[in-house]
Amino acid sequence: MNTFELKDVAFSYSPDIQIFDGLDLSFDSRTTAIVGQNGAGKTTLVKLMKGLLKPSKGTLLIDGESIAKETAAQLSRRVGLVFQNPNDQIFKTNVLEEVMFGPLNIGMSRSEAEKAAREALQKVDLESKVDDNPYDLSLSERKLIALASILAMDTEMVIFDEPTMGQDFAGKEKIKAIIEELNTEGKLVLCILHDMDFAAEAFERTVVMNQGEIILDGQTRDVFSKKEVLEKAYLEQPYVTQIAHALGYNESFIHESELIAFLNKNA
Amino acid sequence: MSIIEVENLKYRYPDLTDLVLDDLSFSVEKGECLGIVGENTAGKSTLCYALAGLIPHFYKGAYGGKVTVNGLVVREHEIAEIVENIGLVFENPFSQMTGAKKTVYEEVAFGLENLGLDRKEMHRRIEQYLKLLDVFGLKDKNPFDLSGGQMQRVAIASVLAMEPDVLILDEPTSQLDPQGSREVFEVIEQLTEKGMTIILVEHKMEQIAQYADRVLLLHQGRQVALDTPEKIFSRPDLKGFGVTPPVVTNISKALNVRYPDSELFPVTIEAFKRLEEAK
Ligand SMILES: Nc1ncnc2c1ncn2[C@@H]1O[C@H](COP(=O)(O)OP(=O)(O)OP(=O)(O)O)[C@@H](O)[C@H]1O
Numbered sequence A: 001m002n003t004f005e006l007k008d009v010a011f012s013y014s015p016d017i018q019i020f021d022g023l024d025l026s027f028d029s030r031t032t033a034i035v036g037q038n039g040a041g042k043t044t045l046v047k048l049m050k051g052l053l054k055p056s057k058g059t060l061l062i063d064g065e066s067i068a069k070e071t072a073a074q075l076s077r078r079v080g081l082v083f084q085n086p087n088d089q090i091f092k093t094n095v096l097e098e099v100m101f102g103p104l105n106i107g108m109s110r111s112e113a114e115k116a117a118r119e120a121l122q123k124v125d126l127e128s129k130v131d132d133n134p135y136d137l138s139l140s141e142r143k144l145i146a147l148a149s150i151l152a153m154d155t156e157m158v159i160f161d162e163p164t165m166g167q168d169f170a171g172k173e174k175i176k177a178i179i180e181e182l183n184t185e186g187k188l189v190l191c192i193l194h195d196m197d198f199a200a201e202a203f204e205r206t207v208v209m210n211q212g213e214i215i216l217d218g219q220t221r222d223v224f225s226k227k228e229v230l231e232k233a234y235l236e237q238p239y240v241t242q243i244a245h246a247l248g249y250n251e252s253f254i255h256e257s258e259l260i261a262f263l264n265k266n267a
Numbered sequence B: 001m002s003i004i005e006v007e008n009l010k011y012r013y014p015d016l017t018d019l020v021l022d023d024l025s026f027s028v029e030k031g032e033c034l035g036i037v038g039e040n041t042a043g044k045s046t047l048c049y050a051l052a053g054l055i056p057h058f059y060k061g062a063y064g065g066k067v068t069v070n071g072l073v074v075r076e077h078e079i080a081e082i083v084e085n086i087g088l089v090f091e092n093p094f095s096q097m098t099g100a101k102k103t104v105y106e107e108v109a110f111g112l113e114n115l116g117l118d119r120k121e122m123h124r125r126i127e128q129y130l131k132l133l134d135v136f137g138l139k140d141k142n143p144f145d146l147s148g149g150q151m152q153r154v155a156i157a158s159v160l161a162m163e164p165d166v167l168i169l170d171e172p173t174s175q176l177d178p179q180g181s182r183e184v185f186e187v188i189e190q191l192t193e194k195g196m197t198i199i200l201v202e203h204k205m206e207q208i209a210q211y212a213d214r215v216l217l218l219h220q221g222r223q224v225a226l227d228t229p230e231k232i233f234s235r236p237d238l239k240g241f242g243v244t245p246p247v248v249t250n251i252s253k254a255l256n257v258r259y260p261d262s263e264l265f266p267v268t269i270e271a272f273k274r275l276e277e278a279k
């Protein structure tokens, strides 16, 4: 897959509130972060892309071809979505069975599915939990199990809805490595985030959504330099950027190491 | 007597072989905000359950030691009695929803009904706390038709509305947008000023540094340290416990900006600036 486009898309859950009204947005090989206030429509957007919701107007296209005729089953081979709440995704009582479910569902044989599931669990460092019940695990582990289930399906595009929620430093580093690996493999990667520092560190492009509209879209560094627009959308700049400003520097730093190098030079 | 006293607390979930809480002893004073930090699976949520009485009343397993909150020995009192004094905001807001109520308004009312408040006071509190969390406009919506962050706001409001003496927050802002998250921490600060005691589990170390009076560092169920944010975040061995300090402390370490004649580094931007300017 090279591109995923949304053209003039409209959607509402109920007639009185329009979530999207003529949304145009496209995704390409650049790793992309979507940020925005609670209720902005981020999860709704990715559910539309995954075919779980249907737009009332507009088209969704993969490599220029409309996906309107693809069934949910066909689409699930191409687009993987890791849910915001792992409890919405997990329903087996055994970790290995859970991670194998997706691969089996898209037609892999049992042995292929098991191989894919074990590999995916290894990527999130949870291969030792194969025999556990997901509900006996901590929420952060359950979130990684849900992530592994989607990785195991080996889809052309992977969408993560708030993957870093509840993760510690090591968990975030794992997710960062997975995103880089998917990108190197030529897959499309899209990630919804509330963690501005993580977005700034790990993504080439950042999109800011506000009440169903895109108010900023560009290179991550440029987007995070727009303090006023971000604040209007209930967001903030990454901590590194905030620290640099507090010290009176106007350059826009988005990596800790950059700021340290700069301060050392100016010391 | 302190408002929370934990003495040699040990706990293991049924069927597990290792202790998840391994000999914890500490106390918390009224009006204090105690931060709890530690890597994934350190036992933070489990400790929250033990403080709120879900362990041992709901989660069985092996239990040892004693937890006393607000004068009640948790193990010896029914959950119904404990929840009148201790509020717990779950790490997954989904777990907080009763599943039995059709609107956000009724969801918040549910907990209050058991407190025996009159109608007027109930209404006043529901309105006050839904507005505080910026979700009053959603009061007629089904709780399960909310976005993740909206549901987390409702979960926090429903516990705050009970006005408990002790409030336990397990990663309460994990799904909130940055400004919503900041607002919640400001509310926490106001509540401690009014005498509420708060236990706060967080991965956002910037917030722990700013709002916690003391920090408990947990690792594999054990209590590594209980100290001020400066002392905890200045530890050279912190990374070994899977915890990273606030960004500003990392930068201070790299630039060797520290408090005069001490091994301590600043943990807030304000403190960092003051030390830089004094150099
Ligand atoms: N099933 C549903 N029925 C009705 N309204 C819904 C439903 N799901 C979401 N909404 C509403 O649609 C809007 C957008 O929700 P969405 O979940 O897309 O937000 P989000 O940007 O993902 O927010 P968050 O950051 O809190 O996860 C919100 O106002 C929400 O209340």
Ligand SMILES: Nc1ncnc2c1ncn2[C@@H]1O[C@H](COP(=O)(O)OP(=O)(O)O)[C@@H](O)[C@H]1O
Binding pocket: A135, A136, A137, A138, A139, A140, A141, B013, B014, B016, B020, B038, B039, B040, B041, B042, B043, B044, B045, B046, B047
């Ligand atoms: N309901 C449960 N049954 C069995 N084990 C559990 C349960 N909940 C958590 N655990 C285990 O207890 C340990 C601590 O989990 P938890 O307290 O959730 O950690 P934290 O909140 O620090 O991430 C983990 O190893 C986890 O797998």
Ligand SMILES: [Mg+2]
Binding pocket: A042, A043, A044, A084, A161, B147, B148, B149
């Ligand atoms: Mg969402």
Ligand SMILES: [Mg+2]
Binding pocket: A138, A139, A140, B044, B045, B046, B091, B170
């Ligand atoms: Mg936890």
